[in-house]
Amino acid sequence: MLRVLAVDDEKPLLEELLYLLRSDPRVRSAEGASDATEALRRITRALESGPDGPDGIDVVFLDIHMAGLTGLDIARLLAGFARPPLIVFVTAHEGFAVQAFDLKAVDYVLKPVRPERLAEAVRRACAQSGRTTEPPAPGGPAAPPTGAGPVPGAMAPVPVPRRALAEVSAGAGADRAPDQIAVELGGVTRFVAIADIAYVEAQGDYARLHTDEGSHLVRIPLATLEERWAARGFVRIHRRHLVALGRIDELRLDAGTTTVRVGSAELQVSRRHTRELRDLLMRQAMG
Known part of the structure; x- marks a missing residue:
């Protein structure tokens, strides 16, 4: 191998x-x-x-x-x-x-x-x-071998109707429905509920969607998702991060640096976004 x-x-x-x-x-x-x-x-x-x-x-x-x-x-x-x-x-x-x-x-x-x-x-x-080999599973690579460790963001593939795949490949928008976004992993297209996304991280022209189960990469700029998901409660806290307001567990101010805790992740809040975020969290707390 x-x-x-x-x-x-x-x-x-x-x-x-x-x-x-x-x-x-x-x-x-x-x-x-x-x-x-x-x-x-x-x-x-x-x-x-x-x-x-x-x-x-x-x-x-x-x-x-x-x-x-x-x-x-x-x-x-x-x-x-x-x-x-x-x-x-x-x-x-x-x-x-x-x-x-x-x-x-x-x-x-x-x-x-x-x-x-x-x-x-x-x-x-x-x-x-000249290394010994094992025959690959029909149709391409098989699941990761036992003991290889988890692959970040890897989830069980979900079959997608041919029509839905055609719409995605034709660029008919990143969302299959208002509450879902299409992601690809290992050549398989599946759909993730936007409500399951805790925060989004910019990676160049891509964005990484973080959920409780893992992460998914989509070729959509963070600025596009910020505009598209503003009405869903996503707020920009930094040039690299977009966060679901309802998923913020804690806001910290320490020596002039503001951070938020989202699950196990601690994310920095830039100065230009700090006041807006605090106001939003205060309004949310007041109902």
Whole structure:
């Protein structure tokens, strides 16, 4: 079974790639690196450990366009070692395929990554590495193997009618109904009740929805959700956070810093939003 390092400087895409890799029964472990420096540090440790050492890496799933060194630069550096890990490029750009295969890449996977296409890349890596494999479940990656630990935000897939999927892919709005929002996880679309969302965290052009059961990533800017959900009691407390007013358990003021507790999370309130939030909480307390 494969020991994998996935490298991508876009955190939401890295998390999705790791989820898919960890769901494949042929992958023993999958760790992530969010930049070239961290990736090289991990790979150097693996090379020093040896192919069968505790820090060994069999294959690197590598983005091409990253800040600093590119994925191609990393692959060129690894080519100088006697027994480097295998390389699978995962990129949104088609134009580097020739260079990638000149560098002896195992595969070249285009984004957005489809589970069945990634499963084929894993198969090729297994074949070249000589590691023992288990057959994947029909239709793509299977559930995470026992003992692999929970995947953040992972929930049981819920079948979605074909019509609903078509509406989502056609961009017919993020909400399936006024009380739900469509989310994707591992290529499966499901619907989350907005009432179950405690707070939302900005992650670039994406937003992470936090519920009591886990979290879900959607490609919607936080400002859009702020406008869309204002009438549902969601308030902006920081440039990074949108909170459901009714889910705030505690408001704290300590040495000029204001924070709120939402379940087990403690979130900072920016100065520009502090007064408005206190007024809203006071009105809510007064009925």
